[in-house]
Amino acid sequence: MTPATPVPGADGLRHGALPASGLPARILAVLRAGGCATLGDLCHPLPAGETLDADDRALLARIAAYACAAVGGHPPPLDFSEWLALFLPPRLADAVRLRYGLDDPSAALTRHEAKLRDVGFKLGVTRERARQLLGLAFGSLRQALPLFAAEPFYRAATAELLAAGGALSAAELAGRTAPAWGGAAPVGVYLFLAQLVPGRIVLYRDFFSAFAARTLDRVEKALRDRLAAATELLPLSDLAAAWPKSARPPGATDLAPLLRTLLRHLPDALATRDDRAGLADRHAAPLLREILAAAGESPLRALVAAFNERVHPESRRGSGTLRDALRRDPLIHQTDPDRYALPAGLQTGLLLRS
Structure with missing residues (x-):
């Protein structure tokens, strides 16, 4: 049987300083007092740590076990939920899950970054304490060992984005599932990854992209x-x-x-369902002319409905905007209050072109 290939970069972790583990300062102090100085030292018998509580001892044992496997070149595979639970004590992991809506796959993007006040309320602490807990979580997870373990998540997210052309909206992401996320809401995971290492995954105009x-x-x-x-x-x-x-x-x-x-x-753009592009103030009128050419004289209400059927939901416009576009266009005639038509010759020409 062929031995498993060591993970690239794992050997460099062995000589990393203890803070690279992501362990909190109180645990690092116990380790240093026991003679530990590097991640490689976590593979040796650990100090007793009588001053640590049960949660701290469990956190130390988890991270030490992962560090030993990682410096040996064979870290165990983790999904995102397992990764959070491994590197953070339960209180900090809960703060992250609440902040990014990781347990609510159906939530809109705006609900995947909960207000600190709401996070604090659910944790039973103040807004400021919630901010501190999230700061501690990010401080731990931005260390070398947790980031090493998170690298597969960035590769998976980048591959998914590039397979979709480089960008995915929150709505598109919400409908996707991937084993790498361990049941966590994909939108929340992407938002968290974008903030953990800025630039690896980009949130741009409320969509996610693999491009800078x-x-x-x-x-x-x-x-x-x-x-x-x-x-x-x-x-x-x-x-x-x-x-x-x-x-x-x-x-x-x-x-x-x-x-x-x-x-x-783009709030001022038009994206039609037949894959055409325009700007609302410049190209709403040409699209309305197409509708009038097909339907003939029409009331404003019917034109608004037909216009909004032809564009994606984000490009829909109200009656006031479209009334202005109709009245500004010299080729469209107002026949009655809120009724519009094209000249007969122009209507025939547009129909022939379509």
Whole structure:
């Protein structure tokens, strides 16, 4: 039988200083008093630690066992929930789970970062104490050993994002399950990972991406420039095919999924269900002309309903916005109060083009 291949980087952990374990200061003090100085020393018999309570002794035993396996190059596989429970005492793990809604897969993104006041209420402590508990949790989990153990989560999240074109909305993530998360809500896990190591997973305009924020800024600027110059809604496939290399994220092959996700999160953009893109103040009227060409003279209420059926939910507009667009467009005539139509010749032309 072939021996398992040691995990890359594990050997470097052996000589890491004790704080790299993520253990709290009170446990580190006991270890140092017992002659321990490095992670490798955790593989030797540990000090008795009579001053530690039962939870601290259990935490030390868990982390020491993992450290011994890790420095030997064969760390046990962990899912996200197991990882939290291994490296944090129960109180801190509960604070993290409450803060990021890890036990509520159906929650919206805004509920996956609970207010400190609400976290404190559920833990029976003040808002300030909740903040301190979360600070302690992040302080422990940002050490070398916990981050080493978390690396598979970042690889799994990055692979999932890249497979989707580099970006996923919270709604798209909520419907996905992965063994790596150990039953935790995917949106909460992604939000936590984005904050644990900023830049590895990016939260940009309320969607998650594998690309850096600066890269997404360049994509957004290029998208806005192209839409602002267009007189009609542009097919996403055409936009993606003609995309400049200078604004293309490294490693991106098909840019259309990223553009689609970005469009749906820009408040002034239009993303249609037939995969076209535009800006609301510039391209709402052309879309309304298409509707009038197909339906003929129509009341405002019917036009609003038809418009909102043709766009994604994030791009829907109310009657006031669409009434303004109708009245500003020189090709659309108001026939009665809140009734609109196209000139007969233009209506025929649009129908033939469609």
